[in-house]
Amino acid sequence: MNTAGHAPATTRPGLELTPFRGLRYDPDRVGSLAAVTSPPYDVVVRPDGLHHLQSADPYNIVRLILPQAETPSARNKQAAETLRRWLSEGVLAADPEPALYVYEQRDGDGMLQRGLIGALRVSEPTEGVVLPHEDVMPHVVADRAALMRATSANLEPLLLTYRGDGSTAATTMLIERVAERPPLLSTTTEDGFGHRLWAVTDPDDLARVQGDLAPHQALIADGHHRWATYRRLRAEHPSPSAWDYGLVLLVDTARYPLRVRAIHRLLLGLPVAEALSALDGLFRVRRLDLPLTEALEALADAACEGNAFLFAGDGAFHLVDRPDPALLARTIPAEHPAAWRTLDATVLHATLLEHVWHIPEDSPAHIAYIHDTVATVEKAERDGGTAVLMHPVREEVVRDLARQGVTMPRKSTSFGPKPASGLVLRALDL
Incomplete structure (x- = not known):
């Protein structure tokens, strides 16, 4: 079991989700947890969206995922300096031991989604294990890669789905058992979604998750550019290293179906x-x-x-x-x-x-x-x-094309709900 994100390469096919020491906001240092979260970087689309989030709290996560400065290099330098300052001030702090994180989203219409946040192996063999369904734009990948290099961090998880055995799967049973405990954090964001997070640290639980996920493929539901960024940065660094892994939220859509929008x-x-x-x-x-x-x-x-x-x-x-x-x-x-x-x-x-x-x-x-x-x-x-x-395109069409190795035109789908950015981050130098 790898608990630090630095295991040697494996020949085992399938998903390998490993625990990590999450960086989380200290609720005593921020106005509220809801005020420091954000949608993913590419969903801040309202005319005043960025200004609104920056004004919500001086520590809002958009200051890391969408830094504002005159040039790209200045933006990335600013994000890195901001992250270091927040860590030194205790605004963000690392959890004491590596964990996988059960993450729950719930809205007022009865929509419930639960999954696991962890560090997913990016290095080979991942061909045929993580399935993209859209093309990416090179300039966006370059932009995200420069930000990750500067901060040495995965600032927000991408969203992956897989088709497990529903309510009988070991991972789902673990998630639903853990969700009965008091959470590490609970907050409701302005879109009406409730968010809760739990840490899973028990070695037996972690081993069961790894064994359960090993035979499965995952479909990239949201975050093609971040996945391509993980792959690029992995190729730039000798293995084994923390760059062999990338931050993801993994959801079993046999148990928790996602919404698909255009x-x-x-x-x-x-x-x-x-x-x-x-x-x-x-x-x-x-x-x-x-x-x-x-x-x-x-x-x-x-x-x-x-x-x-x-x-x-x-x-x-x-x-x-x-x-x-x-x-x-x-x-x-x-x-x-x-x-x-x-x-x-x-x-x-x-x-x-x-x-x-x-x-x-x-x-x-x-x-x-x-x-x-x-x-x-x-x-x-x-x-x-x-x-x-x-x-919108139906999920089964997306998955069938991905399994054939056929990518859809870029930005063809929007799966959701997307994980809120700012609830848990991954520093690669821990």
Whole structure:
């Protein structure tokens, strides 16, 4: 059993989740635990989101995951200095012994999710063990890697799912037994979610978890860029080292199914009228003078019949569907499985972005990827761009494609609820 995150390489296939000494906020040093948390770095999307979180508490985690300065190097240096200062001041402190952490999220609608936070082996053999389903943007991976190098820390867990044996699995039984104890921390964030955390340190419990997880694969539900960052940083450091592992939340969706939502696109500098005029004769376009909720229902109905999108940004909604089959045939690569060729995200990226609008999908100056529907529409209306609202993909489609080794277009899905950032961190030099 590796309790320090420095085991020699293993040839055993499957998931290897190891305990670590978590860094956690001292509740006596901060205004509240809720006030220092944040959504993951790429979900802070409201127009005032970053300012709001920075103002919530001087120790909010966004000062580490999204430092603000004039240059990237200055931002990363600032994050590293902030982390060192918080550690020296006791704002963040390491738990006394390595642990896996049971993490629970619950909302007022009866949604309950539980999983394990730990350090997952990143080094080989992980091919076929951790399954990505989306491409990544190189500049984002480079940005996250520079931040992790500077701080020598995993500042927020990514979200992985696996299909276990549900309520009878050893890991699930352990999680549900531990969740009956008083937690290490309990807080409710402003989105209405309750969060609780427990530490699992018993060697027998840890051994049972490792044995139970060993045969399984995991699907990356959220955090493709962070996983790619873990892989890059692992390759940069000799093994064995703490860089062989990365911080994850692992959820058995046979017991705790996740919600799957779409990630929307904001086309910067492309007005709605111009975006729609380019579709003349290629797609059916219908104007919907409806509120957002009803427009999204119309999108869902259209998505049952084929590819469909909802455009916004000019004060109305426009339902775009029924693409010309000849257009799809000449723009979508034929060598991929049919399930990939018919994805809305495939049609958007391969047909609309590349061939109709000639917009580079990896250029932050031309396109933004936003999780929040209302925020996407508001930004488009304020900035004169086009919001392209997507309908979510079913989890089984995502998993089936990932098992075939087929990656979906980047930012195709949003699994949730996502773990709150700031509840437990991992320092690589402990």
